[in-house]
Every structure is written in structure tokens, then in C-alpha cells.
Amino acid sequence: MRALALVLLLAGCGGEPALRRPNVLVLSIDTLRADHLGCYGYERPTSPRIDALADRGVLFESARAPSSWTLPTMTTALTSFEASTHGTTHFTKRLSDGFETLPERLRDAGYDTAGFSTNFLFSRRYGLRQGFIHFDETLARSSDPERLETGEPLADRGVQWIRWKAESSDDAPWLLWLHFFDPHWEYVPHEGITERFGTERVDLYDGEVAFTDLQVGRVLDALEEGGLADDTIVVLFSDHGEEFEDHGMTLHGHTLFGELVRVPLIVRAPGFTPRRVAGNVGLVDLLPTLIELVGLAPPPTAGGRSLVPAMRGATLPERATLLELHRATRPLSGLVEGPWKLIRATNPPEETLFHLGDDPGETADRRASDADVGDRMSARLDAELARSRRRAAGFSAETDVGLLPGDVQRIEDLGYAGDR
Numbered sequence: 001m002r003a004l005a006l007v008l009l010l011a012g013c014g015g016e017p018a019l020r021r022p023n024v025l026v027l028s029i030d031t032l033r034a035d036h037l038g039c040y041g042y043e044r045p046t047s048p049r050i051d052a053l054a055d056r057g058v059l060f061e062s063a064r065a066p067s068s069w070t071l072p073t074m075t076t077a078l079t080s081f082e083a084s085t086h087g088t089t090h091f092t093k094r095l096s097d098g099f100e101t102l103p104e105r106l107r108d109a110g111y112d113t114a115g116f117s118t119n120f121l122f123s124r125r126y127g128l129r130q131g132f133i134h135f136d137e138t139l140a141r142s143s144d145p146e147r148l149e150t151g152e153p154l155a156d157r158g159v160q161w162i163r164w165k166a167e168s169s170d171d172a173p174w175l176l177w178l179h180f181f182d183p184h185w186e187y188v189p190h191e192g193i194t195e196r197f198g199t200e201r202v203d204l205y206d207g208e209v210a211f212t213d214l215q216v217g218r219v220l221d222a223l224e225e226g227g228l229a230d231d232t233i234v235v236l237f238s239d240h241g242e243e244f245e246d247h248g249m250t251l252h253g254h255t256l257f258g259e260l261v262r263v264p265l266i267v268r269a270p271g272f273t274p275r276r277v278a279g280n281v282g283l284v285d286l287l288p289t290l291i292e293l294v295g296l297a298p299p300p301t302a303g304g305r306s307l308v309p310a311m312r313g314a315t316l317p318e319r320a321t322l323l324e325l326h327r328a329t330r331p332l333s334g335l336v337e338g339p340w341k342l343i344r345a346t347n348p349p350e351e352t353l354f355h356l357g358d359d360p361g362e363t364a365d366r367r368a369s370d371a372d373v374g375d376r377m378s379a380r381l382d383a384e385l386a387r388s389r390r391r392a393a394g395f396s397a398e399t400d401v402g403l404l405p406g407d408v409q410r411i412e413d414l415g416y417a418g419d420r
Ligand SMILES: [Zn+2]
Pocket: 030, 031, 069, 070, 071, 239, 240
């Protein structure tokens, strides 16, 4: 299998056409704060397996989700469009079929594509199974409210899929996307794991992270044991973080502060030297990056850009990262550029400005003291939002999911208030 990967690498230098593209394993972990992983500086031992993956891959130190809850951010990861473009910003909205997702692009290039989801928002109903030939969402909690642990059966399915592929004579490359849910509320203790952290709210959360890390490790082991690690790109990211009263609240989906939008992003790809990338990037960049890594033509339009040059050691030109939270009562938007972050609330209108270098916790508002920067960021935010909305004009607006009886209860069970 190693020889095949080499053929692909040589193809870029004018050799024979590629025989086989690399496999892609995507590990998305719900509600995982970047700063609760060892490789992002956490002092607790929550993540030995993810840390080991980061040691052999490229770790993006300043990666951001485009929002602070699952539906808009997973849609952005799948499409490379910002929330104002894809429109999947509310529990009542589904992604229009007119968008082309990463699995669709890979399927059309000859990939076998499988997705296993444990979150009812990452689902067929929300238009997010587009392009997955196989899609299994039976582990999502909405189908079994008593099931508060899904990482182990999810990893079982992943391990099974990888073994099946390792033994197959079918040489088609594959995409396997596993979406883990355990760090999401509600937090449950895991025997033999959670005890080492304690019994407070944050301890239980760290236990969930450590449990998920163990399950991620099982999937990565299967890749090694199947002899597929050298032919497989591995991507690990989170859809958003979680708040532990950093700004006076808990859970997620209510603000655009760092504890909710700073996410881990790690890419391990054959032929790339391990490194850490400091510049601002986003989940919006995931699709163009993977498309380039597997050797396909870049998408004609995208909200993001390929991070492959940064993976090779180049410094990325600074580009503003757009943040959006389309709450019914108090919509928020924001922009990160260089060391600065602007957050805008409407209803009533209010802007706050933070210098992330001096104030990573986003506690000291400098909108008045650095008015010039704030004005520039504010104008830039207007321009970025307008650009994102203009791009939506090319797509069908038919996005009503049609809520079913009991949906509101299921949404509340996940800890989301009725503010959407
Ligand atoms: Zn989520």
C-alpha cells in the first residue's frame, strides 16, 4: 500500500497519473474545547491519543468554528461556506441539495464514503448526509434518550469499517467520517477514567474528553493494524467548545467567545512533516484543504482556502475569520483578524473589541480605547457579511426542515434554550 501512496506523490511531479488517492478519516468531536487537550496546553491528562496524533501531524493553534453550535459549524465543515451563505443556522433549516459537500466531491472522484453520526443534527433530515453512500445515525441520542454514552459503539463501527476495508480487494479509496458526541451535555462519569479528575462539572467534562480520546485511539489503532496508516489522511476537529462560566454561563450556543469558537484542528497526512501552525484558520478551510491533499481540483467557489501551504511551512496571508450566531432574540456576529476580535450584538446594538494577544480570555473591551481598530473591524465585518450573503444567491433557498412532534423536547434535552 505504501507503493501506491508514493505513486500519488510522484504524479504531482509529472510522472504517471495517480493510481489511487489517499483515504480520508475524519474524526469530528462534538463540544470539545481546544484548551482541554494536552496538545493545546491543558495541564490535565485528558488526551494522550490525540496528543500523539498531533505529534505526528500538523496542529493548527488558532482554529475557529464559524459559530458555537453544531448545525451551522458542521455545515460549514462539510461545504466550506459560512453560515450566511449555507443558511443552516436554525433548528428549522436544512442544507439545500444545491450545495456540494466534501463527501459528494469525494464520491464523484471514485471514493467509497461512509458517515456515522451520534448527533441528530448531523443527519439526513438536516441535509448533511449528502454524498455519504453509507450513513448511519442510529446512535444519535434522539432515537434513545437513555443512551448517554455513544463513543464506544461509534468507535466499534469505525474499527469494523477499517478492518473491512483493510481486508478488501476493492482498491477504491474511502472516506470514513465518525462524529463523536460524549463531551456534549449531559456529562456522565466513566469508570476508571473520570475518578482521576474529580466530581465537579468540569471534572466530569474532562472525563468525557478522556473517554473520547480512548475511543479515538481505538480507531487509530485499527488503521495501523490494517496497514492503512500510510495511505490515509487523518483529520480531527471539534464543532465548537463549551463554557464553564468563563463569561458567566454554561453549555454552548449562546455567545461567540473563545471558549466556544476556539476548536482543535489536527491534520496528519502522508508526506507531511509534523509542525504547529500559529495563524488564524477556520473550519471553513477544511474542505479546500482536503480537496488539495487528495489531489482534486479546487472548488470553484468556497468561503475558505486550502491550508496545505501552511502544512508545508509557509506563512499564510492573514485573512479575516467570520463568526455568526443567528439567535432569534439577540443575533451575534464577529470577526477575528490578526490579534483582534470584534463581536457585534444587535437588539440592542453593541460592539466589543478584544486584543487576543494581551487578553486571550476576552474580558477587557477595547472598543472605546482602540476606536480606530474597532471602526476598521466593524466596516470589515459589514463587508464580510455582505460577501457571505451575496454568495448565497447562487443557491436554492429551500431549506425548511419541517420540525416534527417532539423535536422541541429533543432540542431542549441537548441543553439548548428556546432562543432559536
Ligand atoms: Zn455540537
